[in-house]
Amino acid sequence: MASSRDRQRKLARAKLDRQMARRAARVRRRRQIQAGVGVAVVLALIVVGSAWALGAFDSEPAEDTAAEDVCLWTPQNASANTNLKDVGTPPTTGLPTDGTRTMTVTTNQGGPITASLDLAAAPCAGASIAHLASRSFYDNTKCHEITAEGALRCGDPSGTGLGGPTYSFYDENVPDAPDPSPSPSPTGKRPPAYPKGTVAMIANPPGANGSQFLLFFKDYDPPQPTYPVIGTVTGGLDVLEKIGTLPTVDNGSGAKVKPQTDVVIQSLTVGEPTTGAPAPTPSGSGTPSGAPSASPNAG
Structure with missing residues (x-):
């Protein structure tokens, strides 16, 4: 054990x-x-x-959701220039930059004058005129000049050549100066910078565009173009040509350019943007020779 x-x-x-x-x-x-x-x-x-x-x-770049500015509207001093009229400013973003808009000018001199505004070549001019038209800015105003260049000058409510809205915008689509040694063309002649039927802006001083525009009733070909082309007359060219024959008188500054018979814009309207369609052939007694295209590729 x-x-x-x-x-x-x-x-x-x-x-x-x-x-x-x-x-x-x-x-x-x-x-x-x-x-x-x-x-x-x-x-x-x-x-x-x-x-x-x-x-x-990998870090993804933040998406820029801010809308890009299409046009810049420069404020003008209405207290320094009493000829200016404040009707606000157009938007700076979301503006159409292709296609056309139809401008219809009804005067006391006959049927309406229609024009196709080229939004590809001059989007800011199209936006400005549409904005002003929506505020009845042009209604019941006088076209105060029949210019020596062969155009009807309109768009200044004051009738002085100094009036307009309380903003301005830069030049768009100014034609190039003529080539001093152009290549021979089939007709032996190059087209003018401003063919009959051209719609252009005019500013005082140049480059500070507002509301004033020119409707050319004959060809004009300066050695140095300065007027921005914004569209083409598409109807009522005969009315415009008839206005161009009116007698003129001194406008008070020594220039014999004021129509002796008042040319009054009873209304000016601008339609909605359209795309893809070229400007129709002008109606009336004449067709703009070599008129600028209103297609999105113009200018």
């Missing part, structure tokens, strides 16, 4: 074995956990690396 000392040794040994077994199990679990974490980290690094390689973390 084993002595009590032997039993105690056996019990102590069994206890130690149990402790060692539990310790070994804890170590195994710790290693398993560490191994699992390591695998997870490696997988995460692989996913992140793949995403980076595919550009997932």
